[in-house]
Amino acid sequence: MVIKRADLPQVANSIMNALHEDEIEIINELYEACQKGNMERIDELMELLLYDIEEHFLTEEELMREAEFFAYPMHKAEHDGMRKEVKALMESWKKNREAQEISNFIKDRLVPWLILHIARWDSTTAIHLGD
Secondary structure, eight states, X not given: OOOOGGGSOOOSOHHHHHHHHHHXXXXXXXXXXXXXXXXHHHHHHHHHHHHHHHHHHHHHHHHHHHTTOTTHHHHHHHHHHHHHHHHHXXXXXXXXXXXXXXXXXXXXXXXXXXXHHIIIIIHHHHHHHOO
């Protein structure tokens, strides 16, 4: 397990909290599959992670637009940056099949980014959105 539910900052919006909790389950499963070298499972979970991140970000972005959240462009830009990184990781995975690259990305980039993003952007967004 690379991230525990208790490691996630909670925000003032239950939908956002649920999105984050679902995502860390996928992240943990993918990290474990990488540690075990389970290539088929990595394939499945990389696809699932891409889908989940897109759904997570689109849901938050829709909520922000509906609420006319003032910082929507900046928050979306953060999402767009991570979208790009995860898509690049997927392309690298398809080409090189290096499980360690995914493990390193999860541990050194994705998890720290997620925690910081929740604390910095999602917490402010959630206060604006309410529950």
